[in-house]
Amino acid sequence: MFLEAYIPPQIELAVEVDAPYIFDRKIADVTGDQVDDFIYLAGNKKSSDAIYQEDITIFVVDGVTSEVTEKTLDLNGGYGSTLFLGDFNQDDINDIYVSISSGGSGNIHYYYIYSFKDKKPVQLLDYNDLNDLYDWSISFTNNYGVIVKNNTINQTYKLDLSTKDKELLDKYYTPEGKVKENLRGDVLPLGGLYPIMTPRGQDAYSLVASQRIVGIATVDNLGIVEVYLTYQDGKFVPYQIVVGNETDFE
Template structure:
């Protein structure tokens, strides 16, 4: 009797195990993700038209409400194999709102453009400073400053990027005479470090007498750097411009200037002109 009962228990146990196995094998296993699927985009990246890329990105308080904004510099790559971009624009977004503000930066393009967030116009609200290396042989840089306090607008554009406007000419004694427009002052730049070059070019004789008339020019900004000179939280701009002589690669000196935004205008507060005492290209 007991032996028969034990046999029944064993049979029931085997039956229960078979039922459990059948139930498990009847379930559908989850499908593993396909390795061919593209990775998910970060939720913060906007959908851009074909050929457009994000060049730089910053987060900052640039409006009067004090909320941090996602600030993106966007450009178009005409050639996928080049870093050059044009059709630049600033895209500003509030993460709590689907709305975005776009400001176009027309007629400018370059390489490895960058953003800087700081206060420039004196209203104690940050602005957006854009640096755009043009990639030209003259080392010219384009810069833009956009304010978003109130209606967005460009407060530093292509005309401001010309910097100090001056005209120059070679004169006797291995000198370059530079006349600055806003101050109407003239300064003589010493060219003695390039004496041999100018003698070989038949611009001067060995005594320093000018053999022919030759003018020069001043390039737009090659560098423009935010500097808080007054240490009051508002940035000024320190600029450098190259003075060229017989041709664009002929550097005769530099103009250094400091600019401040006052009454909706950029005003030069300091202007210096320097001579080239040792030319890098000639010292090799």
């Protein structure tokens, strides 16, 4: 078992009483007492070989008292849930970041960040907050152009699709590069939310959120929206938006 050399068996048993399947585990101080705690992401599955995870819950076992504090996440379930620990709210204590995949062709993910300072779970981020942050609209122009508009802040971005493969272009444009009728596009919900280090130190993090720009089908990749966020006044605040083709982010 991963980290079994460092985790006393009774610690793991205390979690498995309520959640028989452990999906991920970490060791670090998340309560703020300068003593490492045992952090688990655990829940249920239909069977031991099932990959869909349900009742996903954060468990924090205090490194001094072995007291268990838990927080069940507010979603039905998902795939491949993982933990990451870092200081996101700038209080010099590790917070708990959770990533869960929805599965499917949209490559959509669910994210949560919690502080467990003083063994009190406080939500710092819910993925829905970021999905609802901006209203986007997509329109197509002649000569292989796409207009990506952020209606919330009235900001417009332009994409050039001329280097895309012919099969994709033929869906949206005539051989002369004119836009076909009845086209639509969309900016999908979060496909990625990545911790990025800040100048405060190696354990201090901000976030970059990534959303795919797609056309008629979710497999038609037109571009990417990236939103950079930092924690300020009790919430994550965007400070930069970048819109471009996939090659711009390589």
